[in-house]
Structures are given as C-alpha cells and as structure tokens.
Amino acid sequence: DIVMTQTPLSLSVTPGQPASISCKSSQSLLHSEGRTYLYWYVQRPGQPPQLLIYEVSNRFSGVPDRFSGSGSGTDFTLKISRVEAEDVGIYYCMQSKHLPTFGQGTKVEIK
Amino acid sequence: QVQLVESGGGVVQPGRSLRLSCAASGFTFSRNAMHWVRQAPGKGLEWVAVISCDGNNKYYADSMKGRFTVSRDNSKNTVFLQMNNLTVEDTAVYYCARGMGCYSWAFDYWGQGNQVTVSS
Numbered sequence: 001d002i003v004m005t006q007t008p009l010s011l012s013v014t015p016g017q018p019a020s021i022s023c024k025s026s027q028s029l030l031h032s033e034g035r036t037y038l039y040w041y042v043q044r045p046g047q048p049p050q051l052l053i054y055e056v057s058n059r060f061s062g063v064p065d066r067f068s069g070s071g072s073g074t075d076f077t078l079k080i081s082r083v084e085a086e087d088v089g090i091y092y093c094m095q096s097k098h099l100p101t102f103g104q105g106t107k108v109e110i111k
Numbered sequence: 112q113v114q115l116v117e118s119g120g121g122v123v124q125p126g127r128s129l130r131l132s133c134a135a136s137g138f139t140f141s142r143n144a145m146h147w148v149r150q151a152p153g154k155g156l157e158w159v160a161v162i163s164c165d166g167n168n169k170y171y172a173d174s175m176k177g178r179f180t181v182s183r184d185n186s187k188n189t190v191f192l193q194m195n196n197l198t199v200e201d202t203a204v205y206y207c208a209r210g211m212g213c214y215s216w217a218f219d220y221w222g223q224g225n226q227v228t229v230s231s
Binding site: 001037039041043048049050051054060090092094096098099100101102103104105 | 146148155156157158161170172173206211215216217218219220221222223224
C-alpha cells in the first residue's frame with residue numbers, strides 16, 4: 001500500500017492569513033500515462049467529505065480560488081491563501097495511483 | 112445535481128451480516144465507478160471497495176477482502192455493499208462516493224453516510 005503522511009496534524013489560523021498543509025507519499029504518484037493521482041478533500045464539521053483538488057492542482061467545481069494545490073512525485077501541498085471561518089474542518093490528501101489510501105488528516109481551526 | 116443516498120445501516124451483533132444500499136441520481140449512473148469509504152468514530156477515512164461502471168471489476172481493501180462484497184444494479188441506479196461476519200472494528204459511518212470515471216479509483220461526490228454499529 002502507498003502510505004500518505006500529512007503535516008501538520010493540526011493548524012490554528014487567524015482569519016485572512018494563509019495556511020499550508022503538506023502531504024508526502026511513500027512512492028511516486030506519477031502514473032506511466034503522465035497523470036499524478038493526488039487529491040485533497042475537506043470534511044467540515046458534521047458533513048461528509050468534499051473534493052477540493054484533483055490530480056494535484058485542479059480545483060473541483062465550485063471550489064473557491066483561495067484553495068490551490070501543488071507538488072509532484074511524492075511531495076504535495078495544499079494552500080489556502082486567506083483562511084475564512086468556513087474553512088474549518090479536517091483536510092485529507094488521498095492517492096489513487098493504486099487502491100486509494102488517505103493521509104491521517106489535518107485539523108484546521110480558526111484562532 | 113448529483114445525489115447519493117445510503118441506507119441499510121443500523122445496529123448488528125458481531126458475526127452477523129448487513130447490506131448497505133446507495134441510491135444515485137442526477138447523473139448517468141452506468142458511466143461511473145462507485146466506491147465505499149468508511150470512517151470509524153473519531154478516526155480518519157478508510158477506503159473500502161470499488162466497483163467499475165459495468166460491474167465487471169471489483170476491488171477491496173485487504174481488511175475487507177472475503178467478508179465484503181460490492182455489487183450494483185444499473186437499472187435501479189443503486190450500488191450495494193454486503194458485509195458478512197461483522198466485527199466491532201467494522202463500526203463506522205459508511206459513505207458511498209461516485210468515481211470520477213468508469214474505472215476511476217478517485218471519487219468526487221459523496222453521500223451523507225450511514226451508521227453501522229457492531230455490538231453485542
């Protein structure tokens with residue numbers, strides 16, 4: 001299995017300030033077909049997870065542009081340019097190069 | 112819009128079985144793989160199983176292999192998860208999620224989830 005490791009596991013951010021979450025995979029997520037299968041989801045309190053970013057850097061439908069994803073190979077980052085109150089939740093990275101596996105989750109709270 | 116509604120959860124004794132259903136609407140069901148993902152109380156997300164759009168390909172997480180069976184009925188826009196020989200470690204909220212293509216191992220839309228509690 002591909003192991004996904006997120007850091008930090010928790011983050012307290014002042015509204016309007018940026019936030020960044022790192023995700024590292026135990027092997028490269030670059031597929032032979034040229035695509036990199038790294039995804040970001042957020043689970044807001046009491047809600048099911050929602051897709052934010054697919055294939056490293058593509059924002060899903062309706063996702064605000066303050067969310068961005070970057071990275072390659074085994075190292076990936078989710079950035080929130082200016083955190084808002086509604087961004088509270090747990091953020092998960094996930095790989096689907098092989099059978100899906102998730103990171104442990106990063107809890108984002110507002111200061 | 113895409114809607115996924117799970118049902119069939121509840122409280123069951125260890126060793127017993129349960130069958131979850133997920134009714135889909137708002138998209139052409141037969142074009143998308145369907146996944147099951149679970150979340151134990153206070154824990155993170157754990158992928159369970161996937162079935163391809165045509166039902167011909169099925170994959171399972173190692174800990175569920177041999178106990179869980181995923182199936183689908185494209186005429187009824189429904190995916191199922193048959194869970195046998197349940198243990199207390201299977202207690203979780205079970206989500207169905209839509210694959211991002213016929214054979215995709217990633218998913219975009221999720222249902223609201225269905226609680227399964229295994230307890231004597």
